[in-house]
Amino acid sequence: MDLNQPTSDFLGEVIKRREVSGLMLLDGKYPATSSVTSHSHETALFCMPLDGTCEERYRRTMRSYEPFTVNFLPAYHDHTLIFSHGQMRAFTLHVSEGWLERTREYSPVLDKPLHGNRGLSGLFLKVYQEFLMPDTASALAIEGLALEMLATASRQIVKGVNAMPPRWLSRATEVLTARFNERITVSQLAAQAGVHPVYLAREFRRYNRCTIGEYVRRLRIEQSCRELSVLGESLAIVAARAGFADQSHFSRTFKRLIGMTPSEYRSIRALI
Numbered sequence: 001m002d003l004n005q006p007t008s009d010f011l012g013e014v015i016k017r018r019e020v021s022g023l024m025l026l027d028g029k030y031p032a033t034s035s036v037t038s039h040s041h042e043t044a045l046f047c048m049p050l051d052g053t054c055e056e057r058y059r060r061t062m063r064s065y066e067p068f069t070v071n072f073l074p075a076y077h078d079h080t081l082i083f084s085h086g087q088m089r090a091f092t093l094h095v096s097e098g099w100l101e102r103t104r105e106y107s108p109v110l111d112k113p114l115h116g117n118r119g120l121s122g123l124f125l126k127v128y129q130e131f132l133m134p135d136t137a138s139a140l141a142i143e144g145l146a147l148e149m150l151a152t153a154s155r156q157i158v159k160g161v162n163a164m165p166p167r168w169l170s171r172a173t174e175v176l177t178a179r180f181n182e183r184i185t186v187s188q189l190a191a192q193a194g195v196h197p198v199y200l201a202r203e204f205r206r207y208n209r210c211t212i213g214e215y216v217r218r219l220r221i222e223q224s225c226r227e228l229s230v231l232g233e234s235l236a237i238v239a240a241r242a243g244f245a246d247q248s249h250f251s252r253t254f255k256r257l258i259g260m261t262p263s264e265y266r267s268i269r270a271l272i
Contacts, residue, residue, distance in 0.1 A: 011030075011036050011039070012028045012029055012030040012031075012036075012090075013028055013029050013030075013031075014026060014027075014028045015027045015028055015029060015089075016131075018131055018134070020139045020142045020143065021139065021143055022095075022096040022098050022099050023093060023094065023095060023096070023099065023142065023143070023146055024043070024092075024093070024094035024096075025091075025092070025093055025094075025127070025131050025142070026091070026092045026093075026094070027050075027089070027090075027091050027128075027131070028089070028090060028092070029087055029088065029089040029090070030054070030081070030083050030087065030088050030089075030090075031083065031087055032083060032085075032086045032087045033083065033084060034083050035080070035081060035082045035083060036080065036081040037080060038057075038078050038079070038080045039078065039079070039080075040075070040076045040077055040078045040079070041073065041075060041076070041077075041094070042075060042076070043075050043094045043095055043096055043097070044072070044073065044074050044075045044094075044095045044100060044110060045072070045073055045092055045093060045094045045095060046070055046071070046072050046092070046093040046095070046120070046124060046149060046153075047065075047070070047071045047072075047073070047090055047091070047092045047093075048068060048069065048070045048071070048090065048091050048092075048121070048124050048125075048128075049065050049066060049067045049068070049069070049088055049089070049090045050067060050068070050089045050090060050091055050128075050272050051067060051087075051088065051089040051272065052067070052083075052085065052086050052087050052088035052089060053065055053066055053067070053085050053086075053088060054081050054082060054083045054084075054085070054088045055081070055082045055084065056079050056080065056081055056082075057079060057080040057082070058077075058078075058079045058080075058113070058115075059078075063115050063116070064116075065081075065088070065090075065116075066116060067225070067226065068121050068125075068222065068225050068226075069116045069117060069118055069121060069222075070114070070117045070118075070120035070121055070124050071113070071114065071115050071116065071117065072110070072113055072114040072117070072120075072153050073113050074110060074111050074112070074113060075097075077113060089272070091124070091127075091128050091131070093124070093127060093146065093149075095146070095150070099146070099150070100150075103147075103150050103151075103154065110150065110153060110154060110157065112157045114153055114156060114157065117153075117156065118218050118222065118257075119152060119156065120149055120152055120153065121258060122257065122258040122259030122260070123145055123148055123149050123152065123259065124149065125258065125259070125260065125265070125268060126141075126145055126259060126260070127142055127145045127146065127149070128268065129268055130142050130145070132268070132271050133271075156209070165203075165207045166203070168193045168194055168195055169193065169200075169203055169204065169207060171192065171193050171194075172189055172190075172192065172193040172200060172204065173208075173215075175189060175192050175193075176189070176212070176215060176216055176219065177219060180216050180219035180220055180223070180242075180243060181220060181223070181241065181242055181243030182243065186200065186201055186212060189212070200212075216243075217253055217257065218257060220242040220243050220244065220253075221242070221253060221254055221257050221258065223241070223242045224238050224239070224241075224242040224250065224254065224262070225258075225265065227241060227242065228262060228265055228266045228269060229269050235247050235250070235251070235262055235263075238250070238262070239251075250262070
């Protein structure tokens with residue numbers, strides 16, 4: 001399947017590169033205390049930091065790129081990258097125009113960005129696994145996963161996943177981010193946000209497309225992903241630090257959200 005030749009204008013150091021039927025996959029890194037001035041890309045792309053963080057200036061806002069969250073940027077959207085906290089390593093999937101034309105037959109145009117998306121992390125990690133350990137079926141697997149990512153991104157853009165939340169909801173989200181491994185009730189959270197608990201629960205779900213409890217589980221799994229990077233830590237310790245009552249619940253939740261077991265995830269991290 002030839003869906004046009006992919007292009008790459010990666011501005012860091014390329015560690016590994018692979019082309020698959022109109023897709024360009026890149027594992028690369030940017031040096032510490034550097035920056036990439038305002039630029040755009042000729043192709044749409046998905047990007048997931050593997051290690052380290054950076055700040056991105058996109059239009060009039062500053063955004064943070066966090067490890068193992070997925071970002072989607074349409075072609076010709078200007079942005080600036082700043083690496084002030086050390087070196088960053090990232091995995092990038094460039095999607096040719098031929099791929100986007102194919103998806104337009106079945107879904108809306110992917111003309112809006114997605115930032116810090118957790119819902120795509122599991123799929124993108126599977127793409128990365130196929131990228132690292134290719135066999136005779138890996139190209140087919142990558143194509144299938146890429147189509148699934150495009151479908152998922154389309155749904156989330158249509159649902160307005162990036163809509164700007166009200167200030168009080170941002171405050172509630174900040175509290176959850178700081179205290180995700182604690183027991184906190186909806187009433188306590190609503191009191192800190194200054195709204196009624198019922199209104200909080202309803203609006204939280206509308207803006208975040210998940211319940212408050214599900215959002216907390218995602219934060220806990222995100223924390224555990226960072227913990228699993230440290231070799232030698234037992235799964236029980238990782239689960240407890242993230243706020244899970246037991247290891248079995250942690251493992252079930254991890255697989256449901258990430259698409260693989262904690263042990264499988266750790267094996268991928270060991271390859272980075």
